[in-house]
Amino acid sequence: xxxxxxxxxxxxxxxxxxxxxxxxxxxxxxxxxxxxxxxxxxxxxxxxxxxxxxxxxxxxxxxxxxxxxxxxxxxxxxxxxxxxxxxxxxxxxxxxxxxxxxxxxxxxxxxxxxxxxxxxxxxxxxxxxxxxxxxxxxxxxxxxxxxxxxxxxxxxxxxxxxxxxxxxxxxxxxxxxxxxxxxxxxxxxxxxxxxxxxxxxxxxxxxxxxxxxxxxxxxxxxxxxxxxxxxxxxxxxxxxxxxxxxxxxxxxxxxxxxxxxxxxxxxxxx
Amino acid sequence: xxxxxxxxxxxxxxxxxxxxxxxxxxxxxxxxxxxxxxxxxxxxxxxxxxxxxxxxxxxxxxxxxxxxxxxxxxxxxxxxxxxxxxxxxxxxxxxxxxxxxxxxxxxxxxxxxxxxxxxxxxxxxxxxxxxxxxxxxxxxxxxxxxxxxxxxxxxxxxxxxxxxxxxxxxxxxxxxxxxxxxxxxxxxxxxxxxxxxxxxxxxxxxxxxxxxxxxxxxxxxxxxxxxxxxxxxxxxxxxxxxxxxxxxxxxxxxxxxxxxxxxxxxxxxxxxxxxxxxxxxxxxxxxxxxxxxxxxxxxxxxxxxxxxxxxxxxxxxxxxxxxxxxxxx
Numbered sequence: 001x002x003x004x005x006x007x008x009x010x011x012x013x014x015x016x017x018x019x020x021x022x023x024x025x026x027x028x029x030x031x032x033x034x035x036x037x038x039x040x041x042x043x044x045x046x047x048x049x050x051x052x053x054x055x056x057x058x059x060x061x062x063x064x065x066x067x068x069x070x071x072x073x074x075x076x077x078x079x080x081x082x083x084x085x086x087x088x089x090x091x092x093x094x095x096x097x098x099x100x101x102x103x104x105x106x107x108x109x110x111x112x113x114x115x116x117x118x119x120x121x122x123x124x125x126x127x128x129x130x131x132x133x134x135x136x137x138x139x140x141x142x143x144x145x146x147x148x149x150x151x152x153x154x155x156x157x158x159x160x161x162x163x164x165x166x167x168x169x170x171x172x173x174x175x176x177x178x179x180x181x182x183x184x185x186x187x188x189x190x191x192x193x194x195x196x197x198x199x200x201x202x203x204x205x206x207x208x209x210x211x212x213x214x215x216x217x218x219x220x221x222x223x224x225x226x227x228x229x230x231x232x233x234x235x236x237x238x239x240x241x242x243x244x245x246x247x248x249x250x251x252x253x254x255x256x257x258x259x260x261x262x263x264x265x266x267x268x269x270x
Numbered sequence: 271x272x273x274x275x276x277x278x279x280x281x282x283x284x285x286x287x288x289x290x291x292x293x294x295x296x297x298x299x300x301x302x303x304x305x306x307x308x309x310x311x312x313x314x315x316x317x318x319x320x321x322x323x324x325x326x327x328x329x330x331x332x333x334x335x336x337x338x339x340x341x342x343x344x345x346x347x348x349x350x351x352x353x354x355x356x357x358x359x360x361x362x363x364x365x366x367x368x369x370x371x372x373x374x375x376x377x378x379x380x381x382x383x384x385x386x387x388x389x390x391x392x393x394x395x396x397x398x399x400x401x402x403x404x405x406x407x408x409x410x411x412x413x414x415x416x417x418x419x420x421x422x423x424x425x426x427x428x429x430x431x432x433x434x435x436x437x438x439x440x441x442x443x444x445x446x447x448x449x450x451x452x453x454x455x456x457x458x459x460x461x462x463x464x465x466x467x468x469x470x471x472x473x474x475x476x477x478x479x480x481x482x483x484x485x486x487x488x489x490x491x492x493x494x495x496x497x498x499x500x501x502x503x504x505x506x507x508x509x510x511x512x513x514x515x516x517x518x519x520x521x522x523x524x525x526x527x528x529x530x531x532x533x534x535x536x537x538x539x540x541x542x543x544x545x546x547x548x549x550x551x552x553x554x555x556x557x558x559x560x561x562x563x564x565x566x567x568x569x570x571x572x573x574x575x576x577x578x579x580x581x582x583x584x585x586x587x588x589x590x591x592x593x594x595x596x597x598x599x
Contacts, residue, residue: 018548130389139381144461227386242577
């Protein structure tokens with residue numbers, strides 16, 4: 001049985017550079033200049049799981065993202081990893097969507113793609129990390145969802161038995177297709193892009209769709225379609241400013257350990 | 271006008287999760303500002319005994335759906351039950367613990383009812399906006415001590431809160447009402463069926479209980495990995511943890527990520543090595559008693575929240591720190 005698999009990914013600022021993102025003191029906006037964008041790390045595990053299922057049962061893996069024109073790069077990488085086709089949902093009308101408006105928009109794109117069996121997503125993004133878009137997308141599509149999954153196994157009747165990671169354990173969940181699964185990093189080790197993959201990707205199509213192409217209700221997308229509203233950034237009350245110990249490394253380390261003892265760590269550091 | 275603030279009273283194997291009591295604490299505060307009633311929604315089988323536990327902590331009303339088929343979390347049935355109840359009663363606010371199931375369930379209910387939901391709030395309070403009391407939901411921003419205020423345009427206003435982040439409610443016994451609710455269950459509604467819950471052996475030293483936590487970030491790359499973090503933790507009898515990039519590198523398991531998308535800890539001593547200090551990370555340990563940070567970048571935001579900072583190359587500092595802690599210096 002050939003399976004139609006859709007993997008949803010997001011392009012995010014490289015998590016290793018998050019601390020370089022700051023608030024411009026004058027404009028009060030977030031500056032993220034010079035920070036490279038990458039595929040959200042756990043989304044690569046969703047892609048990998050899609051490829052493995054395709055290798056086993058045959059079928060097709062389509063990759064979908066919503067974002068600005070530069071999100072095309074993330075799709076190119078996914079195609080080079082092995083996706084068969086790619087969709088970029090791109091329209092200024094989608095800008096500043098919250099999770100509900102994002103899930104709605106993705107659902108419109110997926111409906112425009114026709115039949116599917118399985119949707120895979122990363123369990124959360126590195127930038128906002130809500131973990132909400134996957135379950136909300138399932139709800140808009142009217143299909144079941146299991147989130148934070150660390151293992152997927154197929155039964156003979158092509159239903160799935162998955163392990164959903166919980167705090168301190170896991171749940172075994174049986175779910176029929178079509179379904180949406182969000183995966184965590186434990187599920188697999190994602191493959192790297194090869195030179196051959198890049199060459200192959202050049203032949204593959206990235207289909208760009210706008211709001212009208214996917215028949216999205218303009219009242220349900222972007223900032224206007226978002227039930228949550230982001231107000232101003234604020235600065236949290238700081239802890240009492242500590243001290244930076246200066247001097248030669250040997251002295252600084254010695255002093256730092258002494259300071260810890262003075263501050264009440266003494267009984268801890270015998 | 272009787273406004274209600276609800277909390278999702280998540281139970282597992284017949285026990286309330288600790289985050290429920292943290293939500294009750296915050297819910298009580300919000301009720302005082304709204305002059306509202308504090309209520310809980312409890313779903314399960316034979317969980318009636320948990321009602322009095324909730325009332326011991328100030329819960330004035332418990333909406334109770336008890337059915338043997340609801341004993342385990344069943345995504346579809348729980349979504350049906352919560353959506354129907356929230357739609358009928360329209361509470362002012364609903365708070366959820368950001369557990370795996372709490373996150374999933376709240377997201378699905380929000381999508382079904384087309385209402386707003388804000389994830390991982392670090393603070394929640396009532397503010398007057400255009401003459402209406404609204405719930406301000408504060409979520410972590412990017413770096414240093416940045417955060418962002420968010421509000422919902424829809425009712426109920428819904429938010430999730432990370433376990434361990436907010437203070438537990440103090441005991442405050444009230445005479446509450448139990449309101450039984452009936453969940454109509456049809457076989458076709460059970461598309462995803464939870465078969466069993468498997469509890470795994472707790473780790474030797476759970477992160478949340480460790481008195482000392484030694485945490486590493488991307489900067490450890492210069493040392494080729496986490497060996498020195500592990501050594502320092504071993505000397506101090508502390509637990510090893512790290513940032514999300516450290517997890518992405520495969521240096522720590524997911525259960526050891528510190529931050530808003532990982533664990534929230536407040537040990538007596540927190541040592542941060544080679545992490546520059548994104549808010550998502552620092553929120554995870556800001557309430558520690560003493561924080562020591564080592565990073566090579568003097569301007570790194572980590573030094574804004576550390577009590578003691580050492581600026582320097584990790585390759586130089588960490589061997590010295592190990593020697594000093596061993597008492598060999």
